[in-house]
Amino acid sequence: MANKAIWGLSLALILSVILSSCQSSSSGLDAALQSISLEDFSHNVQILSSDEFEGRAPATPGEEKTVTFLRQEFENLGLKPGNGDTFFQEVPMLKMKVDPSAKLRIFKGNSTLEFNYGDDFMAWTLRGVDKVGFTQAEMIFVGYGIIAPEYNWNDYQGLNVKDKIVVILINDPGFETKNPDLFKGKAMTYYGRWTYKFEEAARQGAAGALIIHETAPAAYPWGVVRNSWGGTNYTLETEDNNMSRCAIEGWLTLEAAQKILAAAGLDYQELKKKATKRGFKGFPLNLKASLNLKNNVSRVVSKNVVALYEGGERADEVIIFTSHWDHFGIDPTIKGDNIFNGALDNATGTAGLIELARAFTQLKPKPKRSFLFLAVTGEEQGLLGSQYYATHPVFPLEKTVAVINMDALNIWGPMKDITVIGYGLSELDKYVEEEAAKEKRQVNPDPTPERGSYFRSDHFSFAKQGVPALYLSPGVDHVVHGRKWTLAQRDKYLAENYHKPSDEFDPNWDLSGAIQDLRLIFKIAYRLSQEETFPNWNEGTEFKSLRDKMMGITK
Ligand SMILES: [Zn+2]
Structure with a gap:
């Protein structure tokens, strides 16, 4: 017995020596996982979303407090500056605020319709100019405003929209018809996103582009449109001062659009039906529009926070964690609580x-590859900080192993599952599945792909450049309350608090689900850090050729 015990002990010793020489001992991993702390996490969410941080808008005192706090936290943990000798990457932006007294006027013969900024329409410019607009410009209805050769679709076919105003439907024909053979059926494609529609209208030379808002296909109510663009707007500063963009971009409420279309003798629902048919072509509405904006513009510099934890063996190979620190700041035109605290989005x-x-600093030996903690600015304004990093990377993209994004963690408690937004796109799914399986958790695709979530947070800026990017979202099957309850909680948040001043820290939140997810993310990232291979996009995805090219992979 004694001999056997000694033998057993020495075998265990030998094994543990072997194991610890190639990877962190399981107790080391455990210690790292345990260091992910509910108390600290909750405390930091409360600090970041406090009124003192003023809603964390770029280039405000709220930014200064936020990025200083983050730098100090990373520094205290022993991380190094991620951008040479600094923890910051400067992001040059235009900061703009439109005078809300603007009116949109629509002319049909002698009659005029007049619409109010905020209640009936939202409008802004990305051009760095202080006055912008159009007078008596011709209006053209362009259906979904999509040119998609791969779906054999062109709403602009044969149209000249130069210097005209295009009126556009939100989302894509697949969403409207739920026909799986049209675009991606119910799931939103990038062509369904407003960002794409404004980009395409600019390429076509339109002077203005107005999207008709509808809650279901847009995936959010009018209040979100109003709040998102009603305050200060930001865009990346470009060499041409953004003069290649449309003079004016904006949204119409459904009611305003219906009135405008009625003036043209058209019915919105019928028109929408026609626009979902292949071969649909845009046409002039025989209406004219005037809209002039006074734009208070300044040049500002906001900051991405970049903190590096260097790997022990291949420090030049980097895994990036992204989270946007920014939110909407303060809107002085709102009565009562006007601070957009952004507690869930994205203090979490x-x-x-x-x-x-x-957690990563607890591992001994150090992970082989490096980790970059990238808290980006300007996400709410169109993924600006991440776009800036992805096009001005500190570490070469071909040495960037993967990006893992966190935007709005779980506040509802432990889940039996985890959601992968953009499931099926890359080999990173496999890591999630294998690690989740060890916890007996299921991996689900996005339950609401029609919301286009894959295009709506910072991982997408990296995907666009070809770097495999993973976006995990809370599960939807609560350990106690189940799936229906969880989906209802999500919808409630979306309707009541999303992008509103009421997105505040709530002591009733159950953040243990966020901790569960953070530990899972840790395990996925740890595995990536110990490997020598680079994950890729799956065959047939739109990003794979970019990654192959940067990695020198030829077929
Ligand atoms: Zn967010």
């Missing part, structure tokens, strides 16, 4: 970065 993800950073 930002606080998550700190927890992950702490």
Whole structure:
């Protein structure tokens, strides 16, 4: 017995020596996982979403407080500056605010319709100019405003929209018809996103582009449109001062659009039906529009926070965690509570970065590859900070192993599952599946692909450049309350708090689900850090050729 015990002990010793020489011992991993702390996480969410941080708008005192806090946290954990000798990457932006007294006027013969900024339409410019507009410009209805050769679709076919105003439907024909053979059926394609529609209208030379808002296909109510663009708007500063963009971009409420179309003798629902048919062509509405905006524009510099935890063996190979620190700041035109605290969106993800950073510093030996903790600015304004990093990377993209994004973590408690937004796109799914399986958790695709979530957060800026990017979202099957309850909670948040001043920290939140997810993310990232291979996009995805090219992979 004694001999056997000694033999057993020495075998265990030998094994543990062998194991610890190639990877962190399981107790080391456990210690790292345990260092992801509910108390610290909750505390940091509360700090970041406090009124003192003023809603964390770019280039405001709220930014200064936010990025200083993050730098200090990363520094205290022993991380290094991620951009040479600094923890910051400067992001040059135009900061703009439209005078809300603007009126949209529509002319039909002698009669005029007049619409109010905010209640009936939202409009802005991305051009860095202080006055912009159009007078008595011709209006053209362009259906979904999509040119998609791969779907054999062109709403602009044979149309000249130069210097005209295009009126556009939101989402894509697949969403409207739920026909799986049309675009991607119910799931939104990038062509369904407003960002694409404004980009395409600019390429076509339109002076103005107005999207008709409808809650279901847009995936959010008018209040979100109003709040998102009603305050200060930001865009990346470009060499041409953004003069290649349309003079004016904006949205119409459904009611305003219906009135405008009625003036043209058209019915919105019928028109929408026609626009979903292949071969649909845009046409002039025989209406004219005037809209002039006074634009208070300034040049500002906002900051991405970049903190590095260097790997022990292949420090030049980097895994990036992204989370946007920014939110909408303060809107002085709102009566009562006018601070957009952005507690869920995205104080949670930002606080998550700190927890992950702490966990990785606990590992001995150090992980082989490096980790970059990238808290980006300007996400709410169109993924600006991540777009800037992805096009001005500190670490070469071909040495960037993967990006893992966190935007709005789980506030509803432990789940039996985890959601992969953009499931099926890359080999990173396999890591999630294998690690989740060890916890007996299921991996689900996005339950609401029609919302286009894959295009709506910072991982997408990296995907666009070809870097495999993973976006995990909370599960939808609560351990106690189940699936229906969870989906209802999500919808409630979306309707009541999303992008509103009421997105505030709530002591009733159950953040243990966020901790569960952060530990899963840690395990996925740890595995990536120990490997020598680089994950890729799956065959047939739109991003794979970019990755192959940067990695020198030829077929
Ligand atoms: Zn967000």
